[in-house]
Amino acid sequence: GAGVSQTPSNKVTEKGKYVELRCDPISGHTALYWYRQSLGQGPEFLIYFQGTGAADDSGLPNDRFFAVRPEGSVSTLKIQRTERGDSAVYLCASSLMFLAGGPPYNEQFFGPGTRLTVL
Amino acid sequence: KQEVTQIPAALSVPEGENLVLNCSFTDSAIYNLQWFRQDPGKGLTSLLLIQSSQREQTSGRLNASLDKSSGRSTLYIAASQPGDSATYLCAVVVTSGTYKYIFGTGTRLKVLA
Numbered sequence: 001g002a003g004v005s006q007t008p009s010n011k012v013t014e015k016g017k018y019v020e021l022r023c024d025p026i027s028g029h030t031a032l033y034w035y036r037q038s039l040g041q042g043p044e045f046l047i048y049f050q051g052t053g054a055a056d057d058s059g060l061p062n063d064r065f066f067a068v069r070p071e072g073s074v075s076t077l078k079i080q081r082t083e084r085g086d087s088a089v090y091l092c093a094s095s096l097m098f099l100a101g102g103p104p105y106n107e108q109f110f111g112p113g114t115r116l117t118v119l
Numbered sequence: 120k121q122e123v124t125q126i127p128a129a130l131s132v133p134e135g136e137n138l139v140l141n142c143s144f145t146d147s148a149i150y151n152l153q154w155f156r157q158d159p160g161k162g163l164t165s166l167l168l169i170q171s172s173q174r175e176q177t178s179g180r181l182n183a184s185l186d187k188s189s190g191r192s193t194l195y196i197a198a199s200q201p202g203d204s205a206t207y208l209c210a211v212v213v214t215s216g217t218y219k220y221i222f223g224t225g226t227r228l229k230v231l232a
Contacts, residue, residue, distance in 0.1 A: 033219060042123070042208055042222030043163075056217040091162065095218070106150065106218040112162040 002026070004111035006092050012117045013082055021077040021114045025094030032075050033108060034067055035091040043091050049075060082118045089113040121146045125209055125223035132199055133231050140194040140226045142209030147187045150212040154183050154194050157206045157225070166207075167194070199230045 005024040013019050025032050031050055035043035045059040049069045057067070064082075069075040079086055093108035122145045132138055142152070151170045155163040167176045167183040169192070175184040182195040196203060206227045210220040 031218070035220070035222075040224070042210075042224045043220070044222070045219045048217045048219055056219065059219075093220075106212060107153070107165075107168055108220060109165075110155075110163040115160075 004092055004094050004109055006090075006111040006114050008114060009112065010115045010117075012119065014119050015082060015084060017082050017118075019079050019082055019116065021079075021090050021116070023075045023077070023092030023094075023111060025073060025075070025092070026109055027073075029094035029096050029109075030072070031095040031106070031108075032069060033093045033095070034075070034077050035093065037089045037091060037113070039088075046077070046090075079116075082116075084118050087116055087118045089115050121149075121211060121213055121221045123209060123211055123221050123223040125207075125226050127226060128224065129227040129229075131229045131231065134199060134201060136199050136230075137195070137197050138199055138228075140196070140207050140209075140228070142192040142194070142223055144190045144192075144211045144221075146213075147190055148214050149187065150214045150218060152183075152185055152192050152212070153210050153220070154181075154192075155208040155210065157208060159205075163208065199228075201230045201232045204229050 007022045033048050034046040037043040047067050048056040052072045064080045067077045091113045092111045095106050095108045124143045126141045153168045154166040169176050169185045180197040185192045206225040208225045209223045212218050
């Protein structure tokens with residue numbers, strides 16, 4: 001079946017511009033995560049959605065970053081007034097999260113990422 | 120605050136060697152631990168997932184172990200091949216309710232032909 005997809009694969013923008021990054025999770029996955037990976041580092045958590053709501057946005061670095069998931073499927077990460085320090089690979093992951101009657105099953109499946117470059 | 124450390128940061132070995140990658144974490148209250156592979160410019164490929172109740176998982180030439188009490192996991196790669204060259208990332212899952220992943224900084228492996 002189809003995995004997690006992210007668009008665009010690459011985005012180059014100028015400092016101060018607004019960008020949107022899109023994530024299409026695996027069909028039926030209720031949980032969706034955004035991570036950011038800077039060069040030479042491991043991914044760092046940004047935000048977690050369970051359904052339509054942001055259950056944990058503690059990883060968003062500042063108020064220039066915002067994410068939505070209005071219908072509980074596709075999610076968009078929005079960055080306002082981009083800065084050079086925002087340059088990174090933005091990864092999206094989805095998870096089934098729960099199986100009926102059992103303990104939480106939380107394995108996350110990652111998309112290929114969007115490489116954002118802010119000039 | 121959970122912190123994940125991977126040692127060594129980089130490793131270069133001749134083809135055919137068996138090798139061990141190390142991952143340590145500061146808080147033993149984890150839900151599970153997962154090893155990933157990342158090729159340059161690519162996304163994450165899951166290798167092995169170990170539930171907190173398990174001690175190890177095996178897939179082909181890969182074996183991952185987990186010792187929660189000491190905060191350690193190892194990834195063992197048998198008979199390494201040039202195609203194994205990649206960055207290997209370890210991630211622990213916190214039990215806070217969000218089940219977010221906390222990643223290490225990775226081990227960059229190069230297997231020489």
